[in-house]
Amino acid sequence: xxxxxxxxxxxxxxxxxxxKAADFHEIVRRGFLPDEIALQKMAGGTxxxxxxxxxxxxxxxxxxxxxLCSECATRANQFRPPMGKTRSIWLFVSIGLVLLxxxxxxxxxxxxxxxxxxxxxGTLSADGLITSMAVSSDASQLxxxxxxxxxxxxxxxxxxxxxxxxxxxxxxxxxxAYAPDGSLLASASVDNFIKLWPAGTKTSTQTLKGHTLAxxxxxxxPDGSLLASAxxxxxxxxxxxxxxxxxxxLKGHQSDINDxxxxPDGSLLVxxxxxxxxxxxxxxxxxxxxxxSGHQIWVFAAAxxxxxxxxxxxxxxxxxxxxxxxxGEIIRTLTAHASRINALAFSPQSDLLVTGGEDGxxxxxxxxxxxxxxxxxxxxEEVFPIHSLSFAxxxxxxxxGNSYDVKIWNLASLP
Numbered sequence: 001x002x003x004x005x006x007x008x009x010x011x012x013x014x015x016x017x018x019x020k021a022a023d024f025h026e027i028v029r030r031g032f033l034p035d036e037i038a039l040q041k042m043a044g045g046t047x048x049x050x051x052x053x054x055x056x057x058x059x060x061x062x063x064x065x066x067x068l069c070s071e072c073a074t075r076a077n078q079f080r081p082p083m084g085k086t087r088s089i090w091l092f093v094s095i096g097l098v099l100l101x102x103x104x105x106x107x108x109x110x111x112x113x114x115x116x117x118x119x120x121x122g123t124l125s126a127d128g129l130i131t132s133m134a135v136s137s138d139a140s141q142l143x144x145x146x147x148x149x150x151x152x153x154x155x156x157x158x159x160x161x162x163x164x165x166x167x168x169x170x171x172x173x174x175x176x177a178y179a180p181d182g183s184l185l186a187s188a189s190v191d192n193f194i195k196l197w198p199a200g201t202k203t204s205t206q207t208l209k210g211h212t213l214a215x216x217x218x219x220x221x222p223d224g225s226l227l228a229s230a231x232x233x234x235x236x237x238x239x240x241x242x243x244x245x246x247x248x249x250l251k252g253h254q255s256d257i258n259d260x261x262x263x264p265d266g267s268l269l270v271x272x273x274x275x276x277x278x279x280x281x282x283x284x285x286x287x288x289x290x291x292x293s294g295h296q297i298w299v300f301a302a303a304x305x306x307x308x309x310x311x312x313x314x315x316x317x318x319x320x321x322x323x324x325x326x327x328g329e330i331i332r333t334l335t336a337h338a339s340r341i342n343a344l345a346f347s348p349q350s351d352l353l354v355t356g357g358e359d360g361x362x363x364x365x366x367x368x369x370x371x372x373x374x375x376x377x378x379x380x381e382e383v384f385p386i387h388s389l390s391f392a393x394x395x396x397x398x399x400x401g402n403s404y405d406v407k408i409w410n411l412a413s414l415p
Contacts, residue, residue: 119413121397122159124406126152127166132175132388133401136182139392141199142399143185144406145173151187151197156408165202168195174231177218184242186227188215194229196244206244210237219260219269226283228269230257236271236281248286252279261302261311263325270311270325272299278313278321280328290328294321303344305353305367312353314341320355322370332370336363345389345398352411354398356386362400362407364414374414376400376407 128146135142135156142154151168154161169189176187185197192215194208213232220227226247230236234257236250255275262269268289269281276296280289298316304325305312311323318337321330337357345354352373353365360383362376388401398409 119410121408121410123408124154124159124161125404126150126154126161126406127164129403130387130401130406131173131403133390133399133406134176134178134185134388135390135392135399136178136199137180137393138182139397139399141178141182142406143176143178143187144401145169145176145187145189147172149173149189149191151176151185159408163202165197168197168204169193174214174216175218175229177220177227179220179241180222180224184224186218186220188218188229188231190214194218194227194239196242208239208244208246210246211235216256217259219262221262221266221283222264223266226262226266228260228262230260230271232256234273236260236269238269238283250281250286250288252288252291253277255298258298258300259302261304263304263311264306264308268325270302270304270313272302272313274298278302278311278323278328280325292323292328292330294323294330294333295319298340300340300342301344303346303353305346305350306348307350309350310346310353310367312344312346314344314355316340318357318359320344320353334365334370336365337361340385342385342387343389345391347391347395348393349395352395354389354391354400356389356400358385360384360386360402362386362389362398362409364398364411376409 124142126144126146128148128150130144131147132145133142140156142156144152149167149169149171151165151173152161153163168187169191171190173187173189176185178185183199185199186194187197188194192211192213194215195204196206197204211229211231211233215229216231218227218229225241227239227241228236234253234255236257238247239245240247253271253273253275255273257271257273259272260269267283269283271279271281276299277291277293278299279291282289295313295315299313300316301314303312308325311325312320313323314320318335318339318341320334320336320341322332323329324331336355338359340358341355342358343356346352351367353367355363360377363372364374365371366373384402384404386400386402390399396412398411400407400409
């Protein structure tokens, strides 16, 4: 049964919280306990000062401090030590330091580059949670895949949904991609299948089978003759288009493959994996050209600049690596987001790089100096991770997809 640490009253009368060791040391020193009680209780103290030290040491060794009944607590409160000069000085010093830190942070924030507000041309909302997005090369059509296996098609000009296929796949659609000429849409799913959808139709003409686990990414070659797919089974499958025949497979990763990207000339295919590596594959010889582990953590996104000078990859810590595609050497590293980056896109003119993060931000970087040009935040207090990014061919429009909608940004006002 709990007892007061001073008078030993039973638990039913113990109502007060425990005191900190330092407070109780001062309370004892200032005469709260009569000598005889303290000496008898502590069995070793010869005076108030020594008794106080013993009490303090015992309190420090206890996880709860000292427990007092209501009567003893009332008496103890009368002896609580006033704030001395030393404590007062330390308080004022602490307050001063806090103010200095606040002013320093305020100055740092004020010095950050200001982002010019960009206008939103429109917002597209689909049925169900959006898991993937693709835009046709002429930016006239947009498609989204949903967590329920549905496909939605939109006319970008008037932002109206033109078609909805409720059961395009049996499970979550993880990736969608338009062929370069816009004649075909490919969709991939957790159901391990790829389906091909001719533009303007609601019927799949082919189902490509080969993957044994969920597919996570799709990429068409620049000329549209090949479609690459990869995912959880760690195998890259490359299919002939439009026949849908399997051309070849590439193996080498030790974990999920999260993204694929063809170089602008179609000679190189890059894969980004959760094993922390970025691999470059020579398409003609079907061999591994390079394998780099510069990220040393899961790599989630990859993109080539349109001029072929840069390869960008992004990881789970919000870091972007810029590579020389010819030899796989790192050119620059950007700390772009506070957490995982899900999507990357270069502008068609190769002057901008856009990053989309789990933090809900879309950031625009100037390629000439790799400085942050603008930060787009559109979702208020609730954070919706960005999972897809795409540019219109003239570079004036940016599409950014999250789980609930697709924002269409007007970049004409970008300084």
